[in-house]
Amino acid sequence: MKMAQQQRLGTLVFYSDFDDFGAWQKALRAQLPDLQVVHSSALERPEDVHYAMVWKPPEGFFQQMPNLRLIVNLGAGVDALVSRSDLPAGIPITRITDPNMSRMMAGYVLFAVLRHARDIPHFEQAQRRGEWAYRHPRSPEEITVAVLGLGHLGAMAATEVQRQGFRTLGWSRSQRLIEGVECFSGMETLDTVLGQADIVVLMLPLTPHTKGLFDRARLERLRPGAAFVNVARGALVDQAALTALLQSGHIGSATLDVFEREPLPAGDPLWGMPQVLITPHLASVAIPSSSARQIAANILRVADGEEPTDVVDPGRGY
Numbered sequence: 001m002k003m004a005q006q007q008r009l010g011t012l013v014f015y016s017d018f019d020d021f022g023a024w025q026k027a028l029r030a031q032l033p034d035l036q037v038v039h040s041s042a043l044e045r046p047e048d049v050h051y052a053m054v055w056k057p058p059e060g061f062f063q064q065m066p067n068l069r070l071i072v073n074l075g076a077g078v079d080a081l082v083s084r085s086d087l088p089a090g091i092p093i094t095r096i097t098d099p100n101m102s103r104m105m106a107g108y109v110l111f112a113v114l115r116h117a118r119d120i121p122h123f124e125q126a127q128r129r130g131e132w133a134y135r136h137p138r139s140p141e142e143i144t145v146a147v148l149g150l151g152h153l154g155a156m157a158a159t160e161v162q163r164q165g166f167r168t169l170g171w172s173r174s175q176r177l178i179e180g181v182e183c184f185s186g187m188e189t190l191d192t193v194l195g196q197a198d199i200v201v202l203m204l205p206l207t208p209h210t211k212g213l214f215d216r217a218r219l220e221r222l223r224p225g226a227a228f229v230n231v232a233r234g235a236l237v238d239q240a241a242l243t244a245l246l247q248s249g250h251i252g253s254a255t256l257d258v259f260e261r262e263p264l265p266a267g268d269p270l271w272g273m274p275q276v277l278i279t280p281h282l283a284s285v286a287i288p289s290s291s292a293r294q295i296a297a298n299i300l301r302v303a304d305g306e307e308p309t310d311v312v313d314p315g316r317g318y
């Protein structure tokens with residue numbers, strides 16, 4: 001029976017230079033003890049591979065696997081995977097939609113929003129000068145926060161922000177309904193949303209339609225002194241324009257988790273800006289112990305000839 005189960009499930013191959021293979025192997029085996037979980041560097045029988053769990057694998061990675069049935073993207077963002085030219089035709093791609101990832105992202109966004117809403121960068125700079133620089137707190141109702149991108153992560157982030165009493169706007173490509181959030185959709189409304197916001201949170205997927213969407217002209221639509229938070233992808237934003245607008249004060253402060261080049265080069269002027277908080281692309285990451293449940297459920301669906309859930313549309317880019 002065990003051999004039959006192993007043959008039914010086959011092998012999952014893992015590739016990531018970033019994620020901990022041991023932790024993922026342990027978590028997947030806890031869900032599916034008969035699944036063979038192999039690191040790509042130790043793979044001896046590519047023909048046994050039914051599932052590939054990957055983050056930015058090398059070119060041609062999938063071509064050696066004739067019986068591949070499912071590709072699991074190690075994360076919520078799939079832009080690096082769907083933009084490849086070597087994806088096997090007809091193989092479903094799924095992304096991780098673990099609720100713990102959504103909570104992690106919502107926590108980071110809420111931290112960033114509260115930090116800007118309470119003028120913490122002002123107090124941090126005053127502390128470095130040894131100055132008691134009182135600034136009276138604003139009421140949350142006086143502050144408008146715009147969350148751009150209302151997918152799994154963005155919707156939860158917007159919900160958490162509005163729960164704190166901020167006027168919360170949401171914007172997405174297609175119309176969404178989120179309790180307590182004023183939702184807008186379509187390119188014709190984007191500049192209107194930007195012009196109302198004291199704090200802008202960028203959570204859009206990177207697609208051919210959104211790449212470079214936030215050029216200088218669009219960034220200038222922000223209110224003078226507004227705060228800018230990017231937890232999506234660096235390529236959405238003209239980083240040189242963002243830097244210039246931060247230097248001029250048109251954008252008052254920023255929290256940046258993603259950049260055009262990662263790691264951010266040592267000499268980049270953003271490093272030296274006291275009004276900018278930089279973190280190394282960690283706002284939300286996949287957690288093996290909880291994400292493995294979703295992955296295991298999809299493996300069993302595919303093994304039984306069913307369609308997996310959380311399938312990505314490569315044409316749309318998400």
